[in-house]
Amino acid sequence: MAPYLDEARIDDEDAIAALDSHQTLRGLATAGAQVREAIDLSAEGGVSRVAGGERPRSVLVASLGGSAVVCDVLDLLAEPGSPVPVSVRRNVPLPGWVGPLDLVIAVSQSGRAAGPLALAAEAARRGASLLTVGAADSPLADVAAQARGVHIDIGRGRSTSRTALWSLLAPVLLAAGELGIVDVGERVLLEAADRLDEVAEACRPSSESFVNPAKVLAADLAEGVPVILGDGPLNGVAAGRAASMLARTSRVPAISGELPDDAAQIVACFDGPFTTAYGASAAARGGSGFGNDGGSDIFTDPFLDGPASPRLGLLMLRDAAPDPMTREGAESAALADAVAEAAREAGARVSEVVAQPGHPLTRLAGQLATTDFAATYLALGLGLDPAVSPHVSDLRRRTGR
Structure with missing residues (x-):
């Protein structure tokens, strides 16, 4: 049933308030504010320095769990006209073709997710350009620092990646926009922030x-x-x-x-x-056709026929x-x-x-x-x-x- x-x-x-222990609704309502803060944090973190300011040969994005959609959104927006290929990798190993001419973007809200962290470390070892997005003072931030890459902090108060989506996504899109991979800049992000505010209000x-x-x-x-x-x-x-x-x-x-x-x-x-179509089909085959179709028959007895599916x-x-x-x-x-x-x-x-x-x-x-x-x-x-x-x-x- x-x-x-x-x-x-x-x-x-x-x-x-009593049930929502981590204030999930409040976190979702801050999505627009996350975008605006991410724009400032990206500028402070040096997003314009990603890949030395030069377009890479290719871009590989690593994110999983609650932040997995970051990969999907970048791939979606890049597909119509990106001058370079964009690929997605959730976990190790890093593809063999990744090298010094490529950009690897690793995203983890905590900065400790094993998959993105391992991919970032391997990318750094091969000399690839590196952009990481996640918590400050995290292993992921350390990898970026050691590789002379760019790390963008997501700010404080981000309890889960499911409610911190826009803190993770906005810096990635800004970097991709700077490199001409997607048609997204500060103006577009601010428009999206306004839309997020409208939904939060409704x-x-x-x-x-x-x-x-x-x-x-x-x-x-x-x-x-x-x-x-x-x-x-x-x-x-x-x-x-x-x-x-x-x-x-x-x-x-x-x-x-x-x-x-x-x-x-x-x-x-x-x-x-x-569906009720299944019940009708069962009845045509000689079965009752009821008791499993969402309660379409007023004569169905839940005690004899079992609860309706x-x-x-x-x-x-x-x-x-x-x-x-x-x-x-x-x-x-x-x-x-x-x-x-x-x-x-x-x-x-x-x-x-x-x-x-x-x-x-x-x-x-x-x-x-x-x-x-x-x-x-x-x-x-x-x-x-x-x-x-x-x-x-x-x-x-x-x-x-």
């Missing part, structure tokens, strides 16, 4: 459930098994981040995909046991319509509409989050912020502390990590 989300709890600021705890977009989305996601689908590369990145936040913050497993490549595998789920819930992340509309935009919108219509006909619950117009980074910022808030409200509504997982703590105890 579907989990129960207590809407009264997420509308009660005292209840939220999703603030004092905004009640029926008008707060993140609380509405959290209630929808609590209704079933979430599948998150982006309508293109930009929202594909947002979908991956949303699935990660749902798992890590809300403890709700989710799968994600991107149109058009993942249309078939997502639509195939509409035939499965979490949760329905599949499709979250569509959609981009702003191009102005003027292009052929590619029209085709993308038509495919997204078709998938959503098929989901509704199969009995899946469909929710949509549509980006507001702006630079690609600004549009992405709004999508990331909305789903980050939604995942956090879902955790709180389920009675969970968004930042503390007993099983993760136990795993660390068992493994010593």
Whole structure:
């Protein structure tokens, strides 16, 4: 059966404060401020000196866990017109082709993540240019100093990488912008910061459930098994981040995909046991077809037939319509509409989050912020502390990590 989300709890600021031990909502609300602080800290850290101010032969980015999306965003923004290849590496080994002509960017909120730290150390040994982003006075900062690279501090009060995303991402984008790899500079980042502030205001705890977009989305996601689908590369990145936040913050497993490549595998789920279409198919084969379809039959007895399974819930992340509309935009919108219509006909619950117009980074910022808030409200509504997982703590105890 579907989990129960207590809407009264997420509308009660005292209840939220009691449960949210690490002030996750407050951390998410500082995203815009993180961008502005990161601009200043990047200038102080010498971001203009990255790679000696010269364009490298290639760029390799290392980040994982809550900061993994940094790699994805840089790859997304660089892809349309970067004059050099950008690649992603989560862990060792460092590819053999990396050498003195290349730039390695290693990102870790604590400055102690084993993968980025090892990659940075190996890059330094080979003489590659190095940019590191993370806590000051950390092993990662030491590697950068020894290699005469550039280290950008993320500032104080960053408790987890999930709420420090923009402190980690903004310096990387500024450096890439300086090198001509992405079309991002201070103006674009400030525009994104304003968008993040707008979402934070709309999703603030004092905004009640029926008008707060993140609380509405959290209630929808609590209704079933979430599948998150982006309508293109930009929202594909947002979908991956949303699935990660749902798992890590809300403890709700989710799968994600991107149109058009993942249309078939997502639509195939509409035939499965979490839609009413499956119940109708079972009935046609001679089974009852009920008791496993989200409660579509009023005669279902939960004591005799067992509890109803949760329905599949499709979250569509959609981009702003191009102005003027292009052929590619029209085709993308038509495919997204078709998938959503098929989901509704199969009995899946469909929710949509549509980006507001702006630079690609600004549009992405709004999508990331909305789903980050939604995942956090879902955790709180389920009675969970968004930042503390007993099983993760136990795993660390068992493994010593």
